[in-house]
Amino acid sequence: MPSVVYSPAALVYSEETQEVTDPNTGETVTRTSTTEHRPFEVRISKWLERSGVYELHGFVAVTDWGQQMVAQSSPVQWVLNNHQTATGVDSQTLQTWLEGVGAIQQAQLGPILSAGDVTPASYTVTADEQWRFDFQIDLNGPATFNIEWLTVDFDPARGG
């Protein structure tokens, strides 16, 4: 079981349909799947313990769907017209996403990252100096915290 477990909030959905045909009989079944979408994601790429402090190194990245969204001439309308949205996700939320994607693309992470209920912890947003290392969170022990629609549950004892 990994030491870092995520619980992302479901925000926007789309449905995809695929037909599968038996090559011998020609019988066909229709497969429908629901896909969740988020404009960007936050990940903890690694962690280590130094002097009793757990250093969690993380990064943010715009998803393919996020890039598709910002490429639209009317991104907000495109989402509303082509997707189902979770309760509480409205045009204002979508406008915030657009600003968040822009912030990531300009390596200005502060506006989109919030420390949530990290206790006790210090929280530092660093420059994008290394691959997959955009920010660092220091913890004294196991913690559950939120980073933009994503709940992160860190427990070093769970790994291994």
Add this chain to the structure above:
Amino acid sequence: MAQEGDTITYSYSDGTSVAEDVSSVDEITVDYMDGAGGSSGGSTGGNGGRVENATIDVSNEDTIYIWVANSTDSGRYSSNDAGGAAGASTEISFSNTSQSDSSDEPFLVGAGGGGGDYEGVLGGNGGSRGGNAGAGFFGNAGDGGGVAPPLGGDGGKANDSISPTDGDGAIDDQNRGVVSGGTTIKGGGSPADTEGEIQLSFQSVLSPPDPPSNLTAEVQ
């Protein structure tokens, strides 16, 4: 940069590698290295494979590349999605090039677990770096993740009671002479629908060379 005495745990990084600078250490102990579990569909996916307690000599290396897999087919090597996605493999390599480059074969792999079937219709995929996929109701097996060496588990089997197979771990030094010890545990990695993880401990074991004893100083 990894330092003497560090123990670092690596998590799933969006299907891409994380580079670790090992120029200041000589040896790495693989505490554990877990492949991802397979995705559940109509049946529960298989567990990933595990490698543990292997030692890697990095005295002649500056960088290692680490891929940690997830259960929805994203890792360094993964198979296609037909039924439940196979767990991808977790790997360590000295090179960051494409997995299709045969000279870039990893030397440690925690293979992904087999994917569950899709509603009893489609067989799940074989675990990445894995073996054969299970047959579905129509005989539409998911794609096998198998590439040499065969390291993974079988895929899910639709419409019957056979569960997807667990992935296995593998130690393949590729004749480099850098890996020693270690054990593999079939199904010892991450459970179904769960990402893999790697924990490495870094050591400096080589002493600096003794200075020559016959040096003399001449003062002019």
